[in-house]
Amino acid sequence: MEDGTREDDPGGGPAGDAPAREPGPRAGDPPAWRVLAGYVRPHRPALLGGTFLSLLTSASGLALPLVAQRLIGDLGEDRSIAGTLALMSLLVVANAGLGGFGHYLLQRAAESVVLTARRSLTAHLLRLRVPAVDTTEPGDLLARATSDTTLLRAMTTDSLIGLATGGLTLVATLVMMGFVDPVLLAVTAGVMAVTAVVIGVIVPRIHRASKRAQQSVGRMGAALERVLGALRTVKASGAEERETAAVHAAAQESWRESVRAAKWSALAGNLAGLSMQVAFITVLGVGGARVATDAIDVGTLVAFLLYVMYLMAPIGQVVRAVTQYQVGAAAISRMEEVRRLPVERVGEGAPDGGAGPATVRFEDVRFRYGQEQPYVHHGVTFDVPPRGMTAFVGPSGAGKTTVFSLVERFYDATSGRVLVDGRDVTAWDTGALRGAIGYVEQDAPVLSGTLRENLLFAAPDAGEDALREAVRVSRLDGLVARLPDGLETVVGHRGTKLSGGERQRVAIARALLRRPRLLLLDEATSQLDAVNEAALRDTVADVARTTTVLVVAHRLSTVAAADRIVVMEAGRVRAVGTHRELVAANPLYAELAATQFLASAELG
Template sequence: MTAHAPGAAPRTRGTAAGPSPVPLRSTWQALLAHIRPHLRRTALGGLLGLAGAAAALVQPLAAKALIDDLSRHDSVTGTLTLLSGLVLLGAALKALSQYVLAHTAESVVLRARHHLAGRLLRLKVPDFERAEPGDLLARVTSDTTLLRQVTTQSVVSAANGVLTLGGVLVLMGLLDPVLLCVSVGVTVFVSAVVTTAMPRISRATVRAQASVGAMGATLERALGALRTVKASGAEERETAAVRRAADEAWRYGVQAAKWQALMGTSAGLSVQLSFLAVLGAGGARVASGAIDVSTLVAFLLFLFYLTEPVSQLIQATTQFQVGAAAVARLREVDLLETENDPPAAPRGTARTVPAGPPATVVFEKVVFRYRPDLPDVHRGVDFAAPGRGMTAVVGPSGAGKSTLFALLERFHEPTSGRVLLDGRDILEIPLSELRAAIGYIEQDAPVLSGSLRDNLVLAAPDASDEEIRDVLVRTRLDAFVRSLPRGLDTPVGHRGTRLSGGERQRVAIARALLRGPRLLLLDEATSQLDAANEQALREVILEAARRTTVLVVAHRLSTVTTADRIVVMESGRVRTTGTHEELLTRDALYRRLAATQLLV
């Protein structure tokens, strides 16, 4: 094992341990950013809802006219037809409004998921390493789902609720100002409850969402090493950890539900109490002759219609508090740094084949540390790898060997010094151009879920069948592929679980070779191969080194004894450079490494 990023603590902004509600202004700015691309359809849904509410508000007046017609023994056909038409029109407009808003909400969620998925895959490696993959996954899945409510239903319901409430109060005032004063207590009572409950809902929801993210991170951690968990007999302990996170999410969810229930109940209760008060006061006014019965009936209908805008406002407030927690977590992803190059071209576009001769690599006095508070991993690394041929990097664990490749790929950047590719500082080379020139085989040889073909052409989506066959032969995978039931289209399982360790390594090497790189980086490429396959792969590497530049990090010196040059590293510095025979003669550290592997 060589030096990797130390186990940095996961980023826990807004974790369940102590999150706090997001400032209202920031939340609104983030919400508007989500709504702006769908503003026209959101406005259309809102206008349809307002039109439906207007049709509903006219109904009490039509009912009053109907009662007046009945008391005068006039024909009620026209008024009854009008009232029926208003009921049907209001229902149709509200249904259409709900569909338009629901359609828009799904579009908001879809756009957010597209944006987040693209951003997560372009995160800078240091930021990604400080995060928990399971928590990031929860933000793309569960957190974006909450946008469905807050970005359309909440905003539109609040606007429609305010306008409808104003319209109801105006019409009630026109009917009878005295009864309106009796009803005003509804708004005061509900406002007091909402003011009390809002911050509590916000805090509970923020913590619940953070707990969901923590639960996803805990579960992903266990599933990512399922065999190790099972072999260690740790199923119950890992299950308990997931359950603790789930229990915490449940606890905060129940707290939010309690206050939401209180807000919802307060609206209905206050309207019912107002109804009794208005019925008593209105009955007295009818008895005194101040108003007629039709006016009281219309007023009572308006009082019941008051329930809907009040409920809309309460629901909008609740949804806003729930959505604000999700918006805050999505906002955190937007604040993470991403690589600046545009994303790679999609499958089906022209294949980019690095042109030009084999690359030259130079490290000039490179110093690197993962974080300012950590010690240096590299302490003035100096060496050169000329174009074409194989350069091997060896040394004890922790010497900083694999980190050289992380710097070459610009997963990290030097603290000081320069890394040159063909004489150019790699910090000045566009990332897409830099990485197109490099084939990189990681130490653990990751394989993605999908088919074997999908993995082989990951870096070369337009590779021909002939190129694929050629690389399979070169990596000794051709016989293995012929033995598979569906050949190249055989699924490899999650993280390549249906392949052996050696097969995964050869697939990773074939994937890199298929790209036709000018620089090939192999990090412990033969660590999981048996002797026969290691010898075969050494021949593949030597053949590749005749056409391109190959850099190899190796613990097993048998892999690199034929290298053109070997760089010996110790404690973050280059100790010496030479061939296998030269180093055996003059370097004690290399001689000890070779002796432990029976190479002397």
């Protein structure tokens, strides 16, 4: 992008709108449980089935103390214990079998919830408006779609299901304890009440620490993505140690916040365990005294103590549910922050009803990347008729590349109108608008994958004949012949196995395969040698006979061959004409011709 017209300017919201801000919490957001319920809804049958089996497991466990009480009674009265032992064995086997299958169903459903969340969030991410992406860190967005969504697994099983099964089991256990001995139940409940108050104080701290831990993971991801995205520059600058230290500092911060969250979670869990031990000792003391006074018998005390021990599992479930809910709520909060970023609305405008080459018109267009940014365009006006090639020239920072961004509707004009085929681009369906355009970006990005996948990226349904023709006209046939696997050769991350000129030719072939009605070329031949540049110039000239072609270029060979030239400076159109007309009549163009891209011998 030219100086002064960067697409990564901070604060770049949709033009005319409030500038995009870093995502953050907002009053009135739905509570975390409601968001989680939305992800859970498609998987309710599996979750309900697993929950039912878990409750059956708990019910079989609750019966064991009563069977034990009966067993002690049979032993005391010298009755046969064979039937009681058989019943106890059956309950133990049923407990293990039902519990194992129920656990599998719940874990499978929880993984499905994570999958639903990831699909939803990644679909939203890929629809984000360019200004929204400009103001966020890609590494942080990646962390929200991966590590944050992973936390929903535990939130589903430990919080949603754990609270339901643990809570119901806890209530049922307390009812059974009251049936056995109300006095000992009151003693147990008193100990539990004190513990609940203390845990209630800890829970908000868990939420805050968990939120900070997830944020630090996002910052670490952003720091690492920053380095990997410019690894060659880092190495060439000898900055490995500095950047390693920066990533390590982010990792250390993530560790510190995660340990803090773990500390509060562990404290809550240990308090729950301690309360049960205190309750056991207290019940043993009080119950022993009641046995001594014949208020209850030994079998009743044993049964009650078994229930106290059995309480540890549901209380642990409830405490884990509360603590894990805080961790999951922090993750959901970060995911919802992404959902508040503006997205493109595909399918809301009018479809593309045109055929043949497109027309382009700018009417007094003013544009800036955000309310805090200076204007890039100051009343830009020009017409591009169908067919032919129009070149945009001017000093760096004139706003040439921004013209293409506005035509593609990566951004919206602050004022004025951008029209394609006589219709404002804001009235077009975004997918139809871009479907009519072939765009070769300035840095000609190539995606990780095979050469074939890259060539067919914009036109996946193109046939083999069309593919071979695109390879030929873009002068890639020699490259394909040299590669070990031809079109199936993997080109590496961001096309690192290709040269700059080869990546440009891939981008040009990709755009031509789409058979666009409007072709935008942003410095598309800047890294080509003279032979390939001349060949592709002839190809573009052929395309311009049936397609409208707009180019940003500095080379004489490209500019001089254009049917019309739009001269821009400081966000304004200074002149429009042919090469010969502008050299003779426009001082700015004549200066550019003499100093930037035209050899003096060719000025006549």
